[in-house]
Amino acid sequence: xxxxxxxxxxxxxxxIAAFNEAKRIQKxxxxxxxxxxxxxxxxxxxxxxxTYEFSGALCEHTLRHPVNCGxxxxxxxxxxxxxxxxxxxxxxxxxxxxHKAEEISGFLEALSGGDxxxxxxxxxxxxxxxxxxxxxxxxxxxxxxxxxxxRLKVTDTHNxxxxxxxxASPYLRMRQNRMAHASExxxxxxxxxxxxxxxxxxxxxxxEVLEKGQSSLNxxxxxxxxxxxxxxx
Amino acid sequence: xTIFQIFVIGIMLALIxxxxxxxxxxxxxxxxxxxxWSLTALSIAFPDLVSSISHFFGIERGADFASYLFxxxxxLISFHFYSLNQSMRQDLTQVIxxxxxxxxxxxxxxxxxxxxxxxxxxxxxx
Numbered sequence: 001x002x003x004x005x006x007x008x009x010x011x012x013x014x015x016i017a018a019f020n021e022a023k024r025i026q027k028x029x030x031x032x033x034x035x036x037x038x039x040x041x042x043x044x045x046x047x048x049x050x051t052y053e054f055s056g057a058l059c060e061h062t063l064r065h066p067v068n069c070g071x072x073x074x075x076x077x078x079x080x081x082x083x084x085x086x087x088x089x090x091x092x093x094x095x096x097x098x099h100k101a102e103e104i105s106g107f108l109e110a111l112s113g114g115d116x117x118x119x120x121x122x123x124x125x126x127x128x129x130x131x132x133x134x135x136x137x138x139x140x141x142x143x144x145x146x147x148x149x150x151r152l153k154v155t156d157t158h159n160x161x162x163x164x165x166x167x168a169s170p171y172l173r174m175r176q177n178r179m180a181h182a183s184e185x186x187x188x189x190x191x192x193x194x195x196x197x198x199x200x201x202x203x204x205x206x207x208e209v210l211e212k213g214q215s216s217l218n219x220x221x222x223x224x225x226x227x228x229x230x231x232x233x
Numbered sequence: 234x235t236i237f238q239i240f241v242i243g244i245m246l247a248l249i250x251x252x253x254x255x256x257x258x259x260x261x262x263x264x265x266x267x268x269x270w271s272l273t274a275l276s277i278a279f280p281d282l283v284s285s286i287s288h289f290f291g292i293e294r295g296a297d298f299a300s301y302l303f304x305x306x307x308x309l310i311s312f313h314f315y316s317l318n319q320s321m322r323q324d325l326t327q328v329i330x331x332x333x334x335x336x337x338x339x340x341x342x343x344x345x346x347x348x349x350x351x352x353x354x355x356x357x358x359x
Contacts, residue, residue: 043333063333069326077330081337177326232316 006036008108011089012163013039013082017074018095022049028097029058035101041081042095043074051095061085071160072181076174083169091163098203099161106199107163117168117194120154120186121161126200135205138219142183145223149230150187154198158182161201168194179218180226187230238277245274 014037018025025042032040041061044052046068056062063081065074075092082090089111093099099121110119123131124139142157160182164172171192174181189196248270252263276283280295287298 063337065329065333067329069329073326077333080330081334175323177322232319
């Protein structure tokens with residue numbers, strides 16, 4: 001089992017979209033390296049700080065967008081790069097330390113059996129640390145929105161921690177450049193009838209993460225962006 | 234005829250004359266503009282005609298009919314331009330993506346070339 005997991009790790013690429021994460025990216029990369037993940041691609045989305053330099057010191061595959069495009073666009077760039085490098089499994093991972101590197105193995109185990117095309121992280125099946133009540137309400141509203149629009153029953157709709165197979169990647173191509181990509185991925189799962197499962201994850205909220213996160217107003221904007229994107233293809 | 238009618242019809246006639254001699258390659262676009270200026274001139278010159286048309290559609294006032302028409306056309310055009318904007322944005326993202334990936338790949342290739350040159354130099358009998 002250990003050999004299989006080690007072998008799986010060599011075929012797994014971790015994709016990280018980073019914007020102004022100079023303070024956090026190195027710790028995130030160190031955690032990933034410590035857990036045995038060497039195939040990491042960081043896409044710096046034209047940060048104003050030294051994210052690119054700090055990432056480049058620890059990650060051989062650091063790319064840079066010359067113009068800020070958004071998290072969705074940066075992730076898709078990283079996914080395209082990973083596919084070109086022969087990735088069999090792709091894991092999207094946040095740059096700010098919200099996600100735990102040791103939980104990636106749970107995603108890979110879910111995919112390795114061949115029963116699923118994509119594994120989606122769920123903080124509500126796992127653990128949340130210091131989640132504010134307003135954030136909880138916004139996320140619950142997101143779940144309702146996804147059930148209404150995409151007809152998908154998931155317990156966490158905006159978790160950036162997900163993994164999918166190389167074969168599923170053409171069906172999960174993100175066109176939404178910014179934060180609406182998370183809703184778009186769920187919609188694509190529904191449209192293409194991909195086999196999915198949810199994996200418990202731990203999301204840690206600290207002051208920096210909360211400052212970056214989505215406010216309720218932003219959540220409405222994301223929903224509108226997603227709906228417009230669906231209408232105007 | 235009122236001063237407003239004379240002024241607006243004058244502008245429409247000037248636009249009709251101007252557009253008749255421009256957009257030589259884009260016939261459809263030219264025809265569309267000529268139709269729009271002509272209809273505008275006619276509706277200003279014959280307001281009773283607009284009222285008759287609006288009554289046909291069950292709208293009491295010609296001005297209301299013109300307003301509704303304007304709103305509908307404006308919404309359609311807005312959606313069209315939004316769709317165009319999104320399409321251009323996606324094209325731009327593709328270009329940026331290509332730049333990011335190819336820049337990295339050529340950097341990797343250069344590094345590999347330099348390394349192999351150094352190896353060749355180190356391994357040479359001299």
